[in-house]
Amino acid sequence: MRENLEKMYWAWETNVTEKLEDLCYNWKYNFTENFVKDEEGDTNMVSMIVLIVIVIAVATVFRRELEKVVEAAFSKLTTFVNTTK
Secondary structure, three states, rough: HHHHHHHHHHHHHHHEEEEEEEHHHHHHHOOOOOOOOOOOOEEEEHHHHHHHHHHHHHHHHHHHHHHHHHHHHHHHHHHHHHHOO
């Protein structure tokens, strides 16, 4: 009787182990395949990177003009704050 129970247990354990291995393999395979082939969010990321590069390029080209604008804005803000005291 004990031998039969041990055989049944080993058969069950082997079956469960094989199913878990198959499940893990299938999940890994499907995940990697879908991750490589899925391009749903890629265009948004690329467009964000392009926009950041454009902003940085514009900022470097117009650096002096932007500094003057920021300094003028802060001087006007400082003058306004000092006159309202």
